[in-house]
Amino acid sequence: MKFLDQAKVYVKSGNGGAGCVSFRREKYIQHGGPDGGDGGRGGHVFVEAVNGLNTLIDYRFRQHFKAKVGTHGMGRNRTGAMGEDVILKVPVGTQVLEEDGETLIADLTEEGQQVRLLRGGNGGWGNSRFKSSVNQAPRRANPGEDGADMWVWLRLKLIADAGLVGMPNAGKSTLLSVVSAAKPKIADYPFTTLVPNLGVVEVDTATFVLADIPGLIEGAHEGVGLGDRFLGHVERCACLLHIVDASEEDPAEAYRVVRGEIEAYAADLAEKPELIVFNKADIIGEDELAKKRKNFEKVTGQVPLLMSAATGQGVRPAMAALLHLIRKARGQEERDQQEQSVVLDENGEPATEDTSWRP
Structure with missing residues (x-):
């Protein structure tokens, strides 16, 4: 399956159905009065994160998604049916951005998470809504409200516990193939890895997800080599x-060189905890x-571990x-979230609940 981590799509919600102008006409019933029903609401546009997807390839060959129009109202006070909604199913970890590619609309990080992108247009009122004591036979009805439309970017950022970074041909794919069941392409030339790969690593009784991205070279943030496009896939890593x-x-x-490219891409990514390993030590x-x-150690102040992915050392x-x-x-992430949820007083101390008013 071809890997695709971003796509631009056009979405449009459905127009509302028009209201109906109708009058009750039955034998032996005089002056039946207005009985035009309301139009149905147009369909909404949703985006939903689902399990079982790891690419946006479904949006490579289809870029236009339109919800159904609401059904018009009918006589005998019958309301039109609502238009069918459109749901864009995307992998977990997908971000939805506006057409400028920068303004974030939604970030789907959990399976089953659903966000409404566009609301369908309301249905128009039928003439029975306009009857009154001074207008007992209204001959007007509202048209349905138009739906909205927009272009959005879908951008996938794979969710993993740890991310592999390094120069091309440093042995990242070899390590991933050794410690997990993943089968990335391995060869003795640079840029063998062209798309990110995921693997599940088992250590004793624990497991974690390891992400391998294409190698970085100097100038990657300016588009040299494969650029820094795939660095977004390790932004969510711990x-x-x-x-x-x-x-x-x-x-x-x-x-x-690699650290410089990471820092040029995003300061938050550069601040993540890092484990340094010397590979090919054999x-x-x-x-x-x-x-x-x-x-x-003298230059960087870091002590690397020694390893050989090829031999397992x-x-x-x-x-x-x-x-x-x-x-x-x-x-640490969980502790930070808990601290953010604590309400602080004007002195920056955790606020205590005032129960003095209670009996």
Whole structure:
């Protein structure tokens, strides 16, 4: 299945049905009076997050979605049927933005979450609504209200616990294939990964979701290489797993380049907890590896773990450390949410409920 993480679609809600002008005409009943019914409401436009989807490919070949028009009112005070709604089914993690691509309308992060994008037009009143003591035979009815329309962007941001970042050909896809059942494309040339991949990693009795995105090179935020378009897929991650190729001549410089691109993309992403791992530790000598690790610590102030995704050396300790970092980050997120829900007084202290008025 082709991966598509953004699409532009046109949506339109249904027009309301027109009201009816009708009069009751039956044998032996004189002056039956008006009995025109109201028109039906036009259909709404909804967007809903559903399980089982991981791409927006459904919106690649169809970009126009229109809800049904409401049925017109009829005689004998019969109200027209409401127009059928349109529901755009999208993967969990999809954002809906206005046509400018920046103004956020909705962020669907939970399965079953549904948001109404456009309201259908109201149905018009029939002539029975206008009867009065001075106008007992009204010959007017309202037309239905027009529906609304708009262009929106659907942008998918995959939901994962940890995100893999690093230079091209650093071994990210190899690691994902080793620690999970995912089967990403693996080859000995850069930019093998062209779209994000997800894998479920099992550590002892716990599991977490790991996301692999295409590699970053210097100038990615300006569109060099594959650009930074796919960095949005790790924005929702609790932490980052930064893979550094230990066989690089200067691993510290490779780390600096990737960090610079992340910071240029979004400050929030750069502030996420990060675990740094030296990959391909099996193909260089111990002395050279120790020298590079010491220089890396001196330049960046970070101590990387050692690992070889190809042989499995150091993979389990790295995944265990990553799981610990995920739990710590998720715990901090929950604490932040709880703090935000606490009402503070004018001094910034948690406000206590005043019960002095109670008997």
